[in-house]
Amino acid sequence: MRGHRVLGLALAGLLTIGVLAVIVIPRIRPAPHKNETTVRALVSSEKQPFFSDPDVVAALGRAGYRLEITSAGSREIATTHDLSGFDLAFPADAPQADRIRRDRGISASYVPFFTPMAIATFAPVAELLTAAGVSSREGDHYLFDMRRYLDLVAAGTRWSQLPGNNAYRTDKSLLISSTDVRTSNSAALYLAIASYVSNGGNVVTDPGTAERITDRLAPLFLRQGYLDASSQEPFNDFLTIGIGKTPMVMVYEAQFRAHALARDGSLTNDMLLMYPSPTIYAKHTVVPLTSAGDTVGRLLTTDPELQRLAVRHGFRTADAGYGRQYAAERGSGPVPQLVNVIEPPSAEISERMISRIEAQYTKGPG
Amino acid sequence: MFGLLAACATVFAVASCGSGSDPPPEPGPGRPGVLRILAGSEVADVEPLLDDLRAATGVTVRLTYTGTLDGAEKIIGHSSGADAAWFSSDRYLRLLPGGATAAVARTPVMESPVVLGVRSSLATKFGWTGNPNVTWSDIAAKVASGELTYAMTNPAASNSGFSALVGVAAALAGTSDALRASDIRGDALTSFFSGQTLTAGSSGWLADAFAARPQDAGGMINYESVLLSLQRSGRLHEPLTIVYPRDGIITADYPMLLLDPARRDEYTRVVNWLRSPAAQRRLQTDTNRRPAVPGVPLDPRFPAARLIELPFPATQAVADELLGSYFDRFRRPSHAIFVLDGSGSMAGQRLAGLKSALAGLTGGDTSLSGRFTRFRGREKITLLLFNSSVGRPREFVVTDAQASSPDLAAVRSYIDGLQVQGGTAIYSALTDAYHLASSSIVRDPGYLTSIVLMTDGENNTGLSAAQFRADYQELPQQARDVRTFCVIFGEARPDDLRSIATDTGGATFDARASSLAEAFKDIRGYQ
Numbered sequence: 001m002r003g004h005r006v007l008g009l010a011l012a013g014l015l016t017i018g019v020l021a022v023i024v025i026p027r028i029r030p031a032p033h034k035n036e037t038t039v040r041a042l043v044s045s046e047k048q049p050f051f052s053d054p055d056v057v058a059a060l061g062r063a064g065y066r067l068e069i070t071s072a073g074s075r076e077i078a079t080t081h082d083l084s085g086f087d088l089a090f091p092a093d094a095p096q097a098d099r100i101r102r103d104r105g106i107s108a109s110y111v112p113f114f115t116p117m118a119i120a121t122f123a124p125v126a127e128l129l130t131a132a133g134v135s136s137r138e139g140d141h142y143l144f145d146m147r148r149y150l151d152l153v154a155a156g157t158r159w160s161q162l163p164g165n166n167a168y169r170t171d172k173s174l175l176i177s178s179t180d181v182r183t184s185n186s187a188a189l190y191l192a193i194a195s196y197v198s199n200g201g202n203v204v205t206d207p208g209t210a211e212r213i214t215d216r217l218a219p220l221f222l223r224q225g226y227l228d229a230s231s232q233e234p235f236n237d238f239l240t241i242g243i244g245k246t247p248m249v250m251v252y253e254a255q256f257r258a259h260a261l262a263r264d265g266s267l268t269n270d271m272l273l274m275y276p277s278p279t280i281y282a283k284h285t286v287v288p289l290t291s292a293g294d295t296v297g298r299l300l301t302t303d304p305e306l307q308r309l310a311v312r313h314g315f316r317t318a319d320a321g322y323g324r325q326y327a328a329e330r331g332s333g334p335v336p337q338l339v340n341v342i343e344p345p346s347a348e349i350s351e352r353m354i355s356r357i358e359a360q361y362t363k364g365p366g
Numbered sequence: 367m368f369g370l371l372a373a374c375a376t377v378f379a380v381a382s383c384g385s386g387s388d389p390p391p392e393p394g395p396g397r398p399g400v401l402r403i404l405a406g407s408e409v410a411d412v413e414p415l416l417d418d419l420r421a422a423t424g425v426t427v428r429l430t431y432t433g434t435l436d437g438a439e440k441i442i443g444h445s446s447g448a449d450a451a452w453f454s455s456d457r458y459l460r461l462l463p464g465g466a467t468a469a470v471a472r473t474p475v476m477e478s479p480v481v482l483g484v485r486s487s488l489a490t491k492f493g494w495t496g497n498p499n500v501t502w503s504d505i506a507a508k509v510a511s512g513e514l515t516y517a518m519t520n521p522a523a524s525n526s527g528f529s530a531l532v533g534v535a536a537a538l539a540g541t542s543d544a545l546r547a548s549d550i551r552g553d554a555l556t557s558f559f560s561g562q563t564l565t566a567g568s569s570g571w572l573a574d575a576f577a578a579r580p581q582d583a584g585g586m587i588n589y590e591s592v593l594l595s596l597q598r599s600g601r602l603h604e605p606l607t608i609v610y611p612r613d614g615i616i617t618a619d620y621p622m623l624l625l626d627p628a629r630r631d632e633y634t635r636v637v638n639w640l641r642s643p644a645a646q647r648r649l650q651t652d653t654n655r656r657p658a659v660p661g662v663p664l665d666p667r668f669p670a671a672r673l674i675e676l677p678f679p680a681t682q683a684v685a686d687e688l689l690g691s692y693f694d695r696f697r698r699p700s701h702a703i704f705v706l707d708g709s710g711s712m713a714g715q716r717l718a719g720l721k722s723a724l725a726g727l728t729g730g731d732t733s734l735s736g737r738f739t740r741f742r743g744r745e746k747i748t749l750l751l752f753n754s755s756v757g758r759p760r761e762f763v764v765t766d767a768q769a770s771s772p773d774l775a776a777v778r779s780y781i782d783g784l785q786v787q788g789g790t791a792i793y794s795a796l797t798d799a800y801h802l803a804s805s806s807i808v809r810d811p812g813y814l815t816s817i818v819l820m821t822d823g824e825n826n827t828g829l830s831a832a833q834f835r836a837d838y839q840e841l842p843q844q845a846r847d848v849r850t851f852c853v854i855f856g857e858a859r860p861d862d863l864r865s866i867a868t869d870t871g872g873a874t875f876d877a878r879a880s881s882l883a884e885a886f887k888d889i890r891g892y893q
């Protein structure tokens with residue numbers, strides 16, 4: 001139980017969002033043992049709570065490693081960040097890892113854990129969307145029809161125009177809240193899903209199509225106005241301000257699951273997840289840059305304790321059986337098996353789409 | 367609790383110029399165990415919690431207060447001398463070039479929506495009591511019919527005013543979506559802001575002024591926390607009905623920003639303590655802020671009604687377009703009467719400082735704060751010089767607000783020619799200024815008129831303080847309502863100037879430790 005309590009505290013306390021931060025994890029702990037190897041890791045910012053968890057620090061320490069974490073956005077890790085001096089890079093997604101591997105001629109990589117994109121929402125909103133034919137109930141979760149949603153957005157649909165809407169009466173546009181696509185990987189994955197659907201159910205592979213489709217999709221972000229830089233913030237608004245600000249917000253499943261498993265009181269009974277159909281997995285991928293980085297990548301993927309801790313933080317791991325068992329222990333349902341899952345576009349195509357939206361911010365939406 | 371907030375806000379006005387509070391933080395590296403925070407005056411009411419914070423975390427927090435834009439400028443320029451920053455909002459900061467990366471961490475600490483408090487008799491008359499369906503358009507209609515006036519802070523000086531401007535513009539655009547420049551409905555906004563009869567550079571000072579002079583405004587747009595605190599202070603002649611417009615509001619989330627990564631440990635301990643359930647409950651009870659942490663239940667003082675959050679502009683271009691239009695087109699134009707000391711003691715550096723401060727207001731100051739404190743379109747400026755006697759007033763009207771315009775060139779040329787000699791007839795000059803204001807108000811009732819009194823010495827000739835007061839008491843009510851903002855400079859007698867400010871509902875600004883330019887820019891927030 002001690003571990004659960006600590007996790008709860010970690011979640012409550014470590015909502016501190018690193019935009020670009022260097023932290024030496026064991027600062028609150030005694031000086032490192034002489035026999036610990038220091039490994040410098042460049043990690044996407046949403047994993048900071050995992051690496052700040054004292055139990056994770058201890059498990060790595062038992063294996064002889066002390067991680068010095070620099071956190072940055074995944075896009076920055078793959079495109080602009082200087083990797084010299086790091087032992088490993090750990091972006092949130094496979095295409096970004098692929099790009100680093102290709103640029104540097106590295107063959108190895110590890111995927112210690114992964115998590116699908118999901119939409120956190122409230123029961124009345126989910127029911128309203130079901131009545132409108134956008135979502136459908138599948139057991140204890142909902143599927144969210146991205147095609148139908150994009151059609152409604154293209155038509156400029158407002159919440160107040162949904163049939164039989166007594167649950168959420170506002171003239172605001174029907175839009176999923178997201179982070180800023182210029183800085184945040186969760187927004188980039190949202191764009192990846194939308195581009196796949198807009199491209200007639202195909203992953204976008206050529207620059208011309210990418211630009212044409214991005215021009216149609218840019219309003220998904222620009223119409224929201226000011227957006228937070230990191231995925232923790234709109235989810236935090238979902239939890240505290242609630243339906244009035246974020247009736248539905250694009251999140252990583254892990255963010256929601258971590259609170260559900262910790263039972264820390266932050267989720268109310270009417271909060272639930274809808275899974276976009278199709279959805280996409282954020283495959284957190286370690287790219288080793290040195291042999292020490294390689295060992296830590298393998299450790300994160302194979303060490304049973306570290307794998308269990310990843311589950312506690314809401315991630316899915318290779319051992320789905322343990323995930324089910326732990327969820328049952330915590331009185332939570334198992335994560336759903338998702339069928340309609342797509343692959344993201346390459347890092348280059350993704351970058352091209354994001355740059356195109358970035359240009360619209362600079363010139364202003366009018 | 368409110369008394370404290372108000373006191374801090376008042377101190378802030380003075381303190382920003384270097385007296386009455388801690389000295390500004392030393393530049394250079396910080397010290398372990400201390401977190402130096404550059405803060406907005408709106409978080410001053412958290413100070414009573416800081417002793418317990420230190421006992422629990424071992425971290426000493428030092429707050430230094432400054433205005434929103436001034437703070438943003440320092441943060442982006444890495445010249446704050448602070449380890450962290452704590453304002454009610456960082457949204458505008460993050461739209462600025464370099465603003466999004468200036469902080470290495472960001473943690474929301476508490477929440478308060480910007481809403482409207484209306485005197486309960488008016489709320490009853492309008493049918494707004496207990497009515498969840500009031501919209502910004504309904505409020506705009508009561509302004510247009512002349513039945514409602516309100517107080518609101520200056521949107522360039524204070525986040526509550528800026529949030530209100532953004533929210534009202536989005537709501538009246540009819541889209542409730544993120545505002546684009548083409549959505550801004552100028553005529554509707556000009557009508558709405560014609561109802562703003564009281565402005566201020568800080569939310570706390572605004573609340574004080576609103577409570578002190580009921581005749582000025584029928585309502586006030588401010589943080590829910592300020593309205594609730596005022597409501598509970600017992601200082602209101604008539605209780606307020608708080609209106610949460612159905613079409614949406616903008617909520618401040620008071621993010622604490624880490625500026626220096628070397629202080630991450632102290633920062634983490636401070637924000638974790640502030641976000642602990644016990645501290646969150648205290649912030650609700652003592653400061654009327656909503657919790658920013660999931661799982662802390664909402665106190666019954668807050669209505670359970672669902673608040674719709676309006677989007678904030680996505681780009682600096684839209685935000686600046688809105689601010690610029692507010693000053694040049696939407697708000698009631700300002701008539702600023704500057705009563706300036708031209709006595710012999712002002713010769714040399716002091717006169718140079720005065721000329722430079724005034725030239726800055728004509729467009730010479732291109733800093734972020736300078737851009738939004740300069741003279742604006744439609745504004746009337748009267749310069750009244752005095753020494754042993756009072757000079758002839760010189761009035762300027764700004765029809766073209768560009769720095770290169772002939773209007774502002776004329777102001778600059780007049781300032782360039784200022785000469786100083788002789789004695790200091792403060793009260794004669796102030797008496798003349800009030801008579802001038804009195805006739806000007808009759809001529810142009812649409813203006814918000816205020817007086818700035820700058821002196822570097824004590825009254826040594828002309829009318830006495832008592833003679834000024836006797837004359838002031840004989841003025842019509844609307845002339846007596848003109849506030850005088852006093853700049854303490856040189857050997858001026860602070861007590862004399864504070865009396866003038868207190869009697870006229872104004873404030874004092876201390877330029878001795880900073881500069882006349884800083885004091886004038888601060889005062890611009892109140893005009």
